[in-house]
Amino acid sequence: MTATRHFLDLSAMTGADLRTIIDDARVRKTATKAGTAEKPLAGKMLAMIFEKPSTRTRVSFDVGMRQLGGETLFLSGTEMQLGRAETIGDTAKVLSRYVDAIMIRTTDHRRLLELAEHATVPVINGLTDDTHPCQIMADIMTFEEHRGPVQGKTIAWTGDGNNVLHSLIEGSARFGYRMNMAVPLGSEPQDKFLNWARNNGGEILLCHEAEQAVAGAHCVVTDTWVSMNQEHRARGHNVFQPYQVNAALMKHAVPEAVFMHCLPAHRGEEVTDEVIDGPQSVVFDAAENRLHAQKSILAWCLGAV
Ligand code: CP
Numbered sequence: 001m002t003a004t005r006h007f008l009d010l011s012a013m014t015g016a017d018l019r020t021i022i023d024d025a026r027v028r029k030t031a032t033k034a035g036t037a038e039k040p041l042a043g044k045m046l047a048m049i050f051e052k053p054s055t056r057t058r059v060s061f062d063v064g065m066r067q068l069g070g071e072t073l074f075l076s077g078t079e080m081q082l083g084r085a086e087t088i089g090d091t092a093k094v095l096s097r098y099v100d101a102i103m104i105r106t107t108d109h110r111r112l113l114e115l116a117e118h119a120t121v122p123v124i125n126g127l128t129d130d131t132h133p134c135q136i137m138a139d140i141m142t143f144e145e146h147r148g149p150v151q152g153k154t155i156a157w158t159g160d161g162n163n164v165l166h167s168l169i170e171g172s173a174r175f176g177y178r179m180n181m182a183v184p185l186g187s188e189p190q191d192k193f194l195n196w197a198r199n200n201g202g203e204i205l206l207c208h209e210a211e212q213a214v215a216g217a218h219c220v221v222t223d224t225w226v227s228m229n230q231e232h233r234a235r236g237h238n239v240f241q242p243y244q245v246n247a248a249l250m251k252h253a254v255p256e257a258v259f260m261h262c263l264p265a266h267r268g269e270e271v272t273d274e275v276i277d278g279p280q281s282v283v284f285d286a287a288e289n290r291l292h293a294q295k296s297i298l299a300w301c302l303g304a305v
């Protein structure tokens with residue numbers, strides 16, 4: 001029996017498999033636009049559990065699964081017995097009897113891992129408090145569409161040391177880009193992600209000056225200053241203000257640098273309108289690529305890639 005193919009984190013995947021998925025996504029995107037896309041997941045059912053809000057993840061997984069010929073079930077955590085303390089393990093065992101794959105957006109990362117441990121069908125990480133690997137797959141795909149291979153390039157992050165940054169850090173070891181990050185004191189990413197990336201060949205710079213991180217970068221990325229379920233560790237906006245991505249900060253990057261943000265954006269906080277709506281911004285291309293990248297993640301998990 002072959003092992004169940006989960007998509008839990010970039011660190012849990014091989015670089016070769018991640019590259020296969022990105023290359024497959026480019027082909028599927030072209031075929032979808034040409035109206036010639038195959039439907040390799042006809043007859044398959046994806047359950048989507050949401051324990052946090054979502055616009056992009058929910059819609060892109062739903063539409064993506066349909067474009068692959070499959071169907072979806074939207075499950076709100078609060079409306080499931082899961083929300084009344086049924087265990088994750090029992091939920092995993094039951095859902096595995098009904099569906100072919102499970103996507104979950106949850107709080108504590110251990111809930112994702114427990115689901116995968118007990119499920120007999122593939123489990124996909126749709127964001128946890130710790131990581132957001134699907135976002136980084138779309139981001140890498142988008143960067144490469146606009147600027148060619150990401151290997152050897154520099155990606156800069158400025159803002160909070162959050163889940164999206166953790167997955168970008170893991171991506172540096174898997175895709176071979178240099179990862180610069182500037183965060184306020186006390187908002188650093190977790191050491192385990194930095195250590196893992198450094199131990200696996202990632203080139204990492206962690207500092208507290210936005211200009212230093214962005215200097216010479218080919219891609220500048222930021223995100224909300226207050227992530228979902230992290231309100232308890234929210235800091236005053238004055239702490240984050242020096243990390244705002246604005247036109248002055250973008251001047252420190254190379255002239256052809258692109259700007260990315262996973263969205264939703266808080267305009268006027270972590271990014272100004274002039275940047276997010278400006279010529280360097282590829283945020284909506286990245287949002288679109290969630291759809292195509294996730295189709296390839298689904299196809300890979302279900303053995304169709
Ligand atoms: N970027 C992202 O995951 O967006 P949603 O929270 O809308 O799913």
Ligand code: NVA
Pocket residue numbers: 127162163164223224226227228262263264
């Ligand atoms: N860091 C953000 C990402 C949202 C897609 C959050 O977790 O709220």
